[in-house]
Amino acid sequence: MTQLELSGITVRFGGHTALNNVDITVSTGSITGLIGPNGAGKTTLFNVTNGLLRPNEGTLKFGDADMTALSPYRRAKLGLGRTFQRLELFPSLTVRENVQVAAEIRGEWSSGSNNSANIKKNVDRALEITNLRDSGSKNVSEIPTGKARLVELARSLVQEPKLLLLDEPASGQNDNETSEFADILRSLNKEGMSIFLVEHDMSLVMNVCDKIFVLDFGSLIAEGTTAEIQGNPVVIDAYLGGKSG
């Protein structure tokens, strides 16, 4: 079963081709990785996936639905969540409110009840999972980058997406935070959430991913299991550079 299917995605900025006929599928229940050198087009691919950017060519399917023409907020309703490489929090709200507003927005289109008790419960759970319970009343501009990335995660989680796109969630986190983060990802995945991960920290990627795609200069150059990717000479040459880590 595929959760997400991108076919023939091409994006051009002026004369520069940022994505060139890319086909990617993320199967339901998997943790799929996307790696590649800087400027390979990973963030661009995410922007295309969640609708902030329209591709010049190509189609997108989410589950069985064709979402090529949908706007970002409709894609969210289908069950697509995302975090950002450059943080996109709401600085005028507290950590808790950041998560709460996401829950409330979801409450408006989900069929379930959106009474405040229910929302509170969901918010508490999301904060619990991400270890943010103590920081709830803090202002998001006061907390360090590592925590801020967790807030973005919590904000997505509370919407219970079917597929979560994570853009470099570990950058700005230290080794311990990263390994905690890996645990969180695994437990979410166990509960049935599919995850699509962009990351430069190979220890995280190799640790959690079932399958990895490698982009270079806007084109897919490899795909496979972690072991296959780690041993792939093309990938080592373009990205990993000798021994990884």
Added chain:
Amino acid sequence: MDKPLLQLDNILTGYGTIPVLHGIDLTLAEGDIYALLGPNGGGKSTLLKVCSRQIEPWKGNVKVAGRSMEGVAPEELAKVGVCTIPEGKGIFPNLTVSENLVMMTHSGTDLATIESITYDRFPQLSNKRKQLAGTLSGGEQQMLSMARALGTNPKILLLDELSMGLAPIIVKELYEIVAQLAEQGIGVLVVEQFARTVLGVATRAGILINGKIISEGSPNELEDQLSDAYLGTKGKI
């Protein structure tokens, strides 16, 4: 004894009335690569800002080549060869790549040199000369900001979170470059969270936690202590 390139004496500073650094001593000699490590919010960036004179210390003294820097503006410091690459936003997003390079000539190096060094090192940038720097990918932006360190021939190099968001191969390359620079006699102060990447090239290292350098030594000695230091601050912002 030779005068150290950079010397901090008992630096105390902060933002508003909230202190961040509580008495920092640090010296950097020619050819040193000093890796300053520590968890989020420890004050590493603040320390670099003190060195580059963007923040006035409340107490204590910054000396460059033995001379006190009191009253020296950051732009003057930049002109005498102290090159600071700030965290995350070392580029002008609304200028093109080549205009960003023009800005680097304020330090006194001529444009042709900067351009040739930059495009040599980062060929990826050479076909993006007319692109607005703000639309570069995260990694390309980092390369562009590193271009100033390479192109302007500084005496002291202050680097904040160089590896953030960069592909492993690039990080490795950049640190090889840093090592080469140090061999030519430049003093480098690197701030990083990811310990492993820097410790490979560093000659000395220190751990900064909550505004204090709690230990200092050779990279090998520090590597063991590091995980303890991080664990100690777990759960706290």
Added chain:
Amino acid sequence: MTELITFTVVGLAIGSIYSIASVGLVVTYTTSGIFNFAHGAIGMFAAFIYWQLRWDSGWGGEWPAPIAMAFVLLVVSPVLGILLQSIVMKGLEGASETTKLVIPIAVMLAFIGLTNWIWQDFESRIPEPFFGRDSKWQLGDAFITTHQTIVVIVAITLALLLKLLLSNTRTGITMRAVVDNQDLVRLNGSNPNFSALLSWIIGSVLAGLAGILISPLLGSLNVLALTLLVVNAYAAAIFGRLKNLPLTFMGGIAIGLAVSYWNWISGTGRKWPWLSELRSTIPVVILFAILVVLPQERLRGSSIKKYRESFKSPDIKSSVLWGLIFILTVIGLTPILESKWEFSLSKGLGFSIIALSMVLLTGYAGEINLAPLAFAGIGALSAYQFDVGTTVETGAGFASLATALALLLSFLILSAFGLKRKKLWFSCASFALFTLVFVSLFDGTTGTGIASRESMSLSGLLVATLISGIVGAMVALPAIRLRGLYLGLATFAFAIFVDKMVYKQRQTLSLNIPFFGDGEDITFNIFNNGALNMPRPELLNIDFRNNQAAMLILLAICFTLISLMLVLLKNSSYGRQLSAMKDSPAASATLGLNMLRLKLSVFTLAAAIAGLGGALHASNLRAIQEDAPFTVFEGLALFMLTVVGGIGYITGALIGGILYGTAFLVMGDFWSKLSTDWESFDWLFTFVHDFFLFLGPAVAGIGLGRNSNGIAAQIFEGFKALGAKKSRPILITTIILSITIWALRIFNFLDGWTFLLLVLPLLLVSTLIADKHQKTEQEIAIAWELIGIENQMSETHQSFIDSMVGLETANIKEGERELQ
């Protein structure tokens, strides 16, 4: 053919002027990040000085043109630029879009005020074109004056030279870099202050040049005409996306041609009298169109921005409490105020209610609306036209129209409230029904004709709310994708449009609308003689016509009710969604927020509030004129003062309105009273009086640079200190003293001025004392932090700090490990 050439030549000449002005705007914007609303005003000021030097003998004779020109452009303008940068613009880095918009508005008002002050008399000053009026040459059958030729040449040269400067020289590139990141400019080894100074010098020289070149083409010098003329150049600047100089230049030419050809086609306005004012609105119509049509930036990552501005949410309980205190205070003031003062205060409150719409839209939702008073004016006019009954019969047609509007309005607003479908329709239908009942029961007017017009009913207010809300939606709909400055400019264009097409409308329009007016033509006469007499309300058998105190209390109650509604909104899911949309559109969309719907909703609601406020305000004033109180400039001033007051807070709206409607007038009053009391200091008091009258608002706006959270934030700080336990004695003393002074005034032991002079300082001083009180304690706490550095750290201190920072000492950790 001759005509074509003539109108083309004229168009080119006008277009070149727009080009010069818009190129100046773009240069200032790219090098300072500020859209300089004051550009026209600075040019106007320069033109006045030039006129004074060149044509008046007053200031040392009539200087030759080149010398006068050189003096203005090489001395006066640069000095203005230096003053602007060093007093006003410095330190605006990191300020929000709103603050960056308000500061140049303040500067604009300052120059308008200054010019009005210096050149007070109504003498007509007619600047001559270069080389006189008769110096011209012939092209085909058309004549081109030397002045026009000079203008065209200067425009082209400037566009080219400045383009060279900005993209091909290091100085120019550095000037642009300063806008992005000053710290980084420093780290690159350049002094950003110098570049900023240079860019403001260049900016004001360009403004001065534009002013001097334009003024001879306008006939006699006129403060507002010159200032507004540059507004026509905005469209060109936007056409160049505020950065591309060649495009900007061409945009200017195109607008000039459009204006000229329209004159040709419409026979200089004679063909369609109703549209005669369109000529002067063409540039703003183009501005609006360009803003709407040009592709918008994608939602791109702004990363966490830490603005200097940060507004805290009010909580509901204390808001209710403060609302009560506010109403009681106003009631308590009524017995001690003379009715003149009651009127001034009511005027302030009227503006405050309108300002609440800006708190919602700009403070909460981060959308900028520079046309608050246009919506207010539309509200007032609707209440008048539909309710008072001079033109439209109150009948079935009217009732059904109002009901339909109510249905639409409530749907637009409520659809973003996350109600389930059934509930949504139920709410909308109930509101529509309510409206239907209301407008059928209360027809609201008694008597017809100007003299016998008696009162305005609640249904009048309702209609005002409905119509301005719908107009708001109509403006918002095309502009919905715009944000920040661009939205501000689009609404500004709308405000000017309303100014010219509605307030200056003298034509009678005959319409035949089914169901209205018994099948006869309805003749609309929006503003028959440039003035309308607004009736006072009549509610609950209280006659507000001759009772200013009752009117004042009514306004205070309305203000409080709307405020409480806003506080409720702010604390609801709706309010949080507004914050989210303001902070990060990209993330909001990603989370599934339908931003178009939300934006339309909040814009409509804000316009409705402005309309209601406008109707109340006008009714309090008893009259509206074409030039007061709902014009563009007044709208800008109110917007600015609300930001000064603190646009994120209800209190900010109160302060903004009172400052604008009451404070500067009362202050002027005060000083002129002093100058009659103490004749010998007449000159001083007259000076101060004039200062407040001409420059008061502008100076308040410029002061914003210092505290961008507004006065409200400062007051809250003070009150917070006063509310602290430690400050109880100070608080109690203050309350007792205030009540005593109030009682003394009631029994006429004190006059009004003395009362004010005692109470205001009392409140100020007590908060200051309380604040000081708290600060000292904080300082002690900080000193404690220094112990480790100053003195040797004791063992206890050491472990205490360690536990504070969460660092167990190594030993403890070892011990724990062994235990495990």
